[in-house]
Amino acid sequence: GQQVMQIPQYQHVQEGEDFTTYCNSSTTLSNIQWYKQRPGGHPVFLIQLVKSGEVKKQKRLTFQFGEAKKNSSLHITATQTTDVGTYFCAGSGNRDDKIIFGKGTRLHILP
């Protein structure tokens, strides 16, 4: 079945440093979504990428979708304490609305 792998599992960075998390799917995806979950909270939708090679930006966050539509990345420039949380990618195949989540990358910011 469809699997979505995400690395790294944990990341500690100094405030102001950059951060990147990577997502890989075992199958070609119709789209990829990114979510953020704060400690004790629920996942919150950030963005969806649909097109091969697509790049989208939200302030300090840059999202990329691979040419083969099997991988994606989220890059945060100059991290801030408000970026703390777990970032999930979630992939959807071509057949249905089901989205499969990666295990997430937990970002911890060192002051």
Next chain:
Amino acid sequence: DAGVIQSPRHEVTEMGQEVTLRCKPISGHNSLFWYRQTMMRGLELLIYFNNNVPIDDSGMPEDRFSAKMPNASFSTLKIQPSEPRDSAVYFCASGVSNYGYTFGSGTRLTVV
């Protein structure tokens, strides 16, 4: 818009008891998902509905779990009988076909 509403927020029950979790999706959303989250297994998709019809329940762990969506504004996830290994946070999420799902605040279930 009140978002996706789940109840209860917390549930503590004894092993063997029946547990019912409730979800009210956002009006107009045609897809509804139930997820379970644990530290060990992450976010697991249990079942999802499209237009109130169960489409894929392959993630339901076993026959003790059942889910219903009698109408567009309500869904339940039932565990009977509950076991300690069912302890987790259960999320309901809704959306419009395959675009950015909205999660509820979750139900933290503890089975003792």
